[in-house]
Amino acid sequence: MRLTEDIYLIGGGSVTGFGLTSGFDCHVYLVDGGDALALVDSGVGGVVSLSEMESNIRSHGFDPEDVETAFITHYHSDHAGGGHLIRDRWGARLAVSSDAVAVLEAGDEVANGLAAAREAGIYPDDTRFHPTPIDDSLSDGDVRRVGSATFEFMATPGHCAGHGSYLLTSGSGATTLFAGDSLFWAGRILLQSVPDCDLQKSLASIERMAATSFEAFLPGHGALTVANGQAHFAMAKAEIDKLGVPKNLL
Ligand SMILES: [Zn+2]
Structure with missing residues (x-):
């Protein structure tokens, strides 16, 4: 699904996405950098999800093996579970917050929340x-x-430890924030009763992103927008400014 001149949605399940790939996948974005491609997040993993992503990438005229780097937002399975597959099969490099490296490299299912x-x-x-x-x-x-x-x-912890967001400036000058699970459409957040979820860090991350300049707002799940993305951060910040907490997504 083409979103902008150089950004495509090539993964996302039917649970919280648009049914492009396996049920549990987060939104997986492809960025066309001209002579190289980038991915944002990897989906939950598994052979079915991988082959669906490959076919979606090819349907837009690209080759999965031209994906140079996959930028991972956080270590939850629906975002990072497929990382090892795209690294092994496509030769993509994986990039992630230094605070998430140890958990991912160990495959620590307690620390990344999968066990719970x-x-x-x-x-x-x-x-x-x-x-x-x-x-x-x-x-x-x-x-x-x-x-x-x-x-x-941008280090944007709160939803979980080691969460990061990516501010893209395209060759055309267009700006996009890939926000992972730090904020969703209409200023919703996603807090869970797990040890590494931190409300105050989440709110501080949102305030920081609200002060950043970008046009498209592409979160890890649900609705997205290619224009006026900051409006969704302003909605959350309005709640925070009243000492409230933005509504939870679930
Ligand atoms: Zn998450």
């Missing part, structure tokens, strides 16, 4: 998280270029 989510019935019993080698450990403010696309990493 499986127990709660959110994922099927046979869902596993594979140890995932990371090629690029990112710190706040780090900038990476993929062809003509420039990605700035």
Whole structure:
């Protein structure tokens, strides 16, 4: 699904996405940098999800093996579970917050919340998280270029530890915020009763992004917008400014 001149939605399940790939996948975005491609997040993993993403990428005239870097927003399974597959099969490099590297490389299902989510019935019993080698450990403010696309990493913890967002400046000058699960359409947040979810950090991250300039707002689930994306952060900030808490997505 083409969203802008250079951004495509190539993954996202029927549970919280648009039914492009397997049920549990978050939104997976492809960015065309001209002579190289980038991905934002990887979906939940598994052979079916991977082949669906491959066919979606090819349907837009691209080759999955031209994906140079996959920028992962956070270590939850629906965002990072497929990382090891696209690294192994497509040769993509994986980039993520330095605060998430150890959990991903260990495949730590307790630390990344999969064990609790499986127990709660959110994922099927046979869902596993594979140890995932990371090629690029990112710190706040780090900038990476993929062809003509420039990605700035923003540490945006709160939804979970080590959560990051990516501010893209396209070759055309257009700006996009890939916000992962830090904020959703209409200023909703996603807090869960798990140890690494932190309300105050979540609100501080939202305030920081609300003060950033961008046009498109592409979150990890649900509705998205290619214009006036900051309006959704302003809605959340209005609640925060009243000492309230933005509404939860679920
Ligand atoms: Zn998440």
